[in-house]
Amino acid sequence: MKPSESLKIDAFSIRIADIAAVELDRLHALSLSVGWPHRAEDWQFLRETGQGFVALDEIGRVLGSAMWFAHGAGLATVGMVITSPRLQTLGAAQWLMKRVFDKIPSRDLRLNATRAARRLYLSLDFQPEKTVYQCQGIARVPATGGLTEARGDIRGLDASDIRAATALDSAGFGVRRTALVEKLFAHSAGYGLFDGKKLTAFALCRPFGRGHVVGPVVAESDADAVAVVRPHVADHSGSFLRIDTHMDDGEFAAFLSHAGMPVFDTVLTMSLGKRLADFADGASARPKTYALASQTLG
Template structure:
């Protein structure tokens, strides 16, 4: 990275210097996310460092006061996440300063992020445009009391030979090919796929995250198919904490999550700068949808 630790800023009484996020101990990054009540474990931070880039700001004695990360996919698209400032700096303009520094690193990229309610005003001031609400559904998983409407095809666990099909489906649902990210997620996840003949038509990955596990990404053609591939994950984690981040508020998939012990806990807002969500269609697919995000940070 081009950032140098000697770069500095003075805000109010605080003097800050910039360092690459890869140079900071995980326990200090973990302390930062804990300070704003985010659930990320040290292991979650390490995963994000493995797949993205970022920087932190430090005070005079090395405490981490803020962070920002970006995740490139191809030559001209990136998602933005882990934009955190410690509570004592949140009213002093530190987040805007972080974002403007980030813009220098992703010049020429279309950007997408998921904004908390507290951060929405900041991103609007930076010309991000609102897109869709993300519903953070979580709780103690349980077998649903209402059965799905059924789907055609065979459900089976995914293995290494399925990775290219998963990458292609994710690109069609997300709108951007994320080969490196999906390969990394695949290696850390248990996955189930819906096969119609020999063709993979839907998939759902699930991995450790935060307080338990998170299901995502989930890509399918219909609510019924999405329910079918998430249901094995719910069964596998019955009695433990499970989370799904989805744009779906209504319909069979949303009802399935609620009946499976994962009601809506919170919301964030997907926002974009550059191309809008509707501008991204890969392979001409108009039917495949991303039913669950990989995470709010990764999209």
């Protein structure tokens, strides 16, 4: 049965609208209402990258949102699922999610759930996968003692490296995300680790929220991941830096803490449908996603 275009909640009604038709300041006000750090510019980046809905009340106030981002032919990540505080226990988020399901019925889905939202996603048959550690703080370059040395040369990335970075990202994430990687390159500074002319690891960094966010980071080892993140830490030393990672131990996790980015919060990666084979054990030599592009994008 097709979801309804409106919903009666408590003493008022809400209706659905395309997120692209809503002013950025109204979306920004929504994320501020729940304490999320997204700037208006971050909302615009997401609107240019994906699609979504908002929930409006009778006088056009934005009371909720939900977005999805298609990757390849069979996967979408879901994010920016927000409902204003007064609607969080009244079914609005579930209504928005069912509207998303109606738009992308044949895709496998992945999202990162806050503690408050986990019960909702479990009720919609999402299955837990792995914890994401939101690491953030004032960046500082740590001493190198005790770290394994990466093998290769570090240099800045440019548009000529997009194809190689897309291939690495695909190997690490499990689905080819060409459009997203191209979009990220246009908004990011990047560093890559090269074995001769071959790109073996990379990390991108772009403005976000209170400062900058590093991600995605793809590498075959902790040492390689540290090697491509360290220049970003140096570039932003003394300012706010964030990175979202599934890595909870090892050299990479230790490096983040020593670089001024301890764990601030956690979310839970959850999936509906086929699970991606991107959570390899540390012993695997294939490229791994050490840091997400963002909690919303995966």
